[in-house]
Amino acid sequence: MIVELGHFALWLGLALSVVQATVPLIGSRMGSARLMRVGEPAAISVLALIAISLWALIYAYVASDFSVINVIENSHSAKPLIYKISGTWGNHEGSMLLWIFILVLFGAFVALFGKNLPQTLRANVLAVQGMIGVAFMIFVVASSNPFLRAAIPPIEGQDLNPLLQDIGLAIHPPLLYLGYVGFSICFSFAVAALIDGKIDAAWARWVRPWTLTAWIFLTGGIAMGSYWAYYELGWGGFWFWDPVENASFLPWLSGTALLHSALVMEKRSALKVWTVLLALITFSLSLLGTFLVRSGVLTSVHSFATDPTRGIFILCILMIFIGGSFALYAFRAGSLTTGGLFQPISREGALVLNNLFLSTAAATVLIGTLYPLALETITGEKISVGPPFFNMTFGPLMLPLMVMVPFGTQLAWKRGDLWAATQRLTGAMLIALAAILTTLIFVDRTALLAALCIGLGTFVIVGSAVDLAQRAGVGKQKASVAWARFKGLPRSAFGTALAHAGLGVTLLGITGVTAFExxxxxxxxxxxxxxxxxxxxxxxxxxxxxxxxxxxxxxxxxxxxxxxxxxxxxxxxxxxxxxxxxxxxxxxxxxxxxxxxxxxxxxxxxxxxxxxxxxxPLVLLIWFGSIVMMIGGTLSLLDRRLRVGAPTRVKAKKSAEATA
Structure with a gap:
């Protein structure tokens, strides 16, 4: 009975998602506030229904209900409880239900916490989110139904893949999906703004918290997956450039670029066209990852499904949403203004260069991942693009980017002084040089490249501390004043410094284990x-x-x-x-x-x-750096200035005080 309840809730969620996808959009076109408001209760109700559906499937696993085919194929009565629960998403059908739950969760959050968004924009965002939900719910009920019953239930199940019976795999998929699917909100914001034809600095401020939230979870998901593969597969490696690993890394790269681009758009009202394009690309790469994992075109320990019919279904979804969004972008791009101007040597210029390197790196990984598939499709020839290709192409792009990170925070908006920034970073450079010499003298005199990478990681970490010290006035103010200013710095300042420092820590870990293992x-x-x-x-x-x-x-x-x-x-x-x-x-x-x-x-x-x-040596720094990046992102997210609608509340508060 509970299984049927979950199945019915899924169908009802689909029906209500159709309402969410159509009625608010019609209302925004007609200018009807009543119709636009339908999206909010619809999104919240869909969340409740999908939550019931997911709970019903989890119950079937916990109760070892072997009348359900999905439970038969992926569970066993002797399996520990934690793996019975995680087995719910340790398969294609159950993981897709979790995928949909997170999708509608983000939609409901917009409905609940986006009250200060313009009504038209909020209605369009919820409508686009509803459209994505409709597509994937149809996919699940039509080809990936987790609630199908067996005609003759067996006494015992076939058990979950042993590689997935691990606490890391209980945590990794939900974290990864919160990142993957979280970028759907950025996509919905971009499409909604293109429908409305209005994209400005306020839009960038509204979209940044959602981008940051998805980025934090995706960082955690990738790190958890890396650590799981490291200790569970018994091969001793932390990253193998597996195509499915790459599929999760691609939206992380473009999402990182989106975070920085949205900052330029918010501060200087520049890069509007590029920022919207990045929002579309990031979720498109998430959809591509979903296709690669579930289409059967790849053979990987990370892949879920081998049914080409499902792959064709997901490919159609990709064509609709990616093709439709880019067509709308092409239609609107000509009407979007370029925004504020700035000098090449400025913080904006550094962030643009950051985007250039990240985008090129993402393109490199994408080509290396898809080229073997394309070649096999066209010629029938099978080739493998492995770590040597990615190490030779991705690494050289990342090293200059790491050099730029400390300089970017030291440059002023609109017009910066590179020489002054260099002077402020002299101490960090000297400490980095000391790290290089220490590595060469006491570790390995022949490991010049490794020593340079150790120095670069040190430079990024110390440079992040220098940024905070400069903001607090260390060396220019009395110690008590500098300390008071340091404590008064906004959380986003600490968050940015920690996120950048975490990147340096991860570089130290990668270098240590790669060069000195x-x-x-x-x-x-x-x-x-x-x-x-x-x-x-x-x-x-x-x-x-x-x-x-x-x-x-x-x-x-x-x-x-x-x-x-x-x-x-x-x-x-x-x-x-x-x-x-x-x-x-x-x-x-x-x-x-x-x-x-x-x-x-x-x-x-x-x-x-x-x-x-x-x-x-230093291997734990790889994942410790990821944790530091997540903490930094969380601190930035907790900064009130980055939360949706904060400017409106401040303005309202000031107006109330003036009236009083």
């Missing part, structure tokens, strides 16, 4: 040892263990350094009987920001075990 592959017997970097591994025991829905052989090691014990570490070879699928559970021991990583392989004929081990 130590790897050993050997076969060990009980009590035999091997040296990995600064640490000695001693194989102590191989023990069988029975889990709730798996069996495993645990390979236990002792870790020591210079004869001193440093604890133990355990890797395992695990088998899930329901799926008859083996997995490798990596053993990880953390020392500060460094890690010792051990992956046990197959047993040898002489009673040993194949062991692959790495010592990974």
């Amino acid at each position: 130590t790897e050993v592959t050997t076969a060990l017997k009980i009590n035999e040892t091997t040296q990995v970097g600064e640490y000695t591994l001693t194989l102590r025991a191989v023990q069988p263990h029975q889990g709730p829905n798996y069996v495993e052989d645990r390979v236990i090691f002792d870790v020591s350094k210079n004869g001193a014990g440093k604890g133990g570490i355990m890797s395992a070879k695990r088998v899930y009987p329901a799926r008859q699928m083996p997995t490798t559970e990596a053993g990880i021991r953390t020392f500060g920001v460094n890690q010792l990583y051990v992956s046990a392989g197959d047993p040898t004929q002489d009673g040993g075990v194949v062991v692959r081990a790495w010592y990974k």
Whole structure:
């Protein structure tokens, strides 16, 4: 009965989404305030209905209702509760329902918290959001229904893919979708403004919080997915330039460019045409990622579906929304004004250069991802574009961008002084030079490129601190005055500094683990040892263990350094009987920001075990930097000046005070 309730709620949500997609839009064209207001209760009601639908599917998983085909194919009664819940979105049908839930969630947030938006703009935004919802709800009910019943329910399910039975995969998809799908609001704002024919600095202020929210979640989703692949797949890498990884990275790159472009538009009323185009491109790349994951054109551990029929359905959705939005953009672009002018050496100029590098980097990743697919379609030839291509093309674009980051914050709006900015950053440059020399002298005298990257990461981090110090007047004011000014800085200033510093921290982590990693592959017997970097591994025991829905052989090691014990570490070879699928559970021991990583392989004929081990210096900085970026974005979001409608409330408050 609960499953049928969820199915009915999904259909009812579809019907109400049709109302949301049409009535407010008609009202905005007719100038009818009553019709435009229909979008708000419709969006909130659709959220309630889809929430009921998602809850019903989660209930079916938790209750192990094997009369539902989706539960049969992706669950098992012995599976731990957390993985029963996460199994809801660990498959194509359930993940699409989560996708739709997040889509309507953002639409409802506009309805609830966008009261200070112009009524016409709000109505158009909700209508466009409703159109996207209608398209994907039709897709789900027509080809990806998660509520289908089995004619003869089995006693037991087939279990979830063992690789997905991990806490990281319980968190990663919701975070990623909050970013992916969150950019739909930016898309809806852009299309709504194009329909209305009015795009100004106020529009940029309204769209920035939504962009920032989606960017924060997408950053977290990508970082969580990277860390999951690092420790769960047993390969020891944090990024492989897998096409599905790239599909999530593309909207992050364009979304980052959109954040900076919207800032220029808000402050200087410039880059209007470009900012709107970026809003369209960012969600278009999110839709492209959805297509790649679910169409069957890619084979990846990250992909959900292999049904080409579903791929064609999603491709039609892409053509409608991407094609329609770009056609509307082409129709309106000629009527959009260019906005304020500025000198090349200025903060606007730095942000434009930032957009140029980010857009070029996104184009490079897009070409590398889609070229093999296009070539196979046209000629039938299969090729692979792997890490060497991306490292040789993406890296050189990012390094100059990192150099620019500290300079951009030191330049004034409209007209800046590059020499003065350089003088203010002299201290940061000297500290970066010290980091370079320290790396060359004490770590590796031949690692010049790695040392330069270490120095660059240090420069970005210290440059972010210099920006805050300059704003507070450190060195120009008394310590007490500077401290008072520092505490009084807006949250967005701290948020910007932290986001930029997080980028530098991540660069340090990538450089450290890429340049200075130590790897050993050997076969060990009980009590035999091997040296990995600064640490000695001693194989102590191989023990069988029975889990709730798996069996495993645990390979236990002792870790020591210079004869001193440093604890133990355990890797395992695990088998899930329901799926008859083996997995490798990596053993990880953390020392500060460094890690010792051990992956046990197959047993040898002489009673040993194949062991692959790495010592990974600074590796945790990769994900710590992502967390710092998320904290920075959150601080900026909490700044009242960046929240939707804040200018209106301030103005209203001042008017009330003047009247009193």
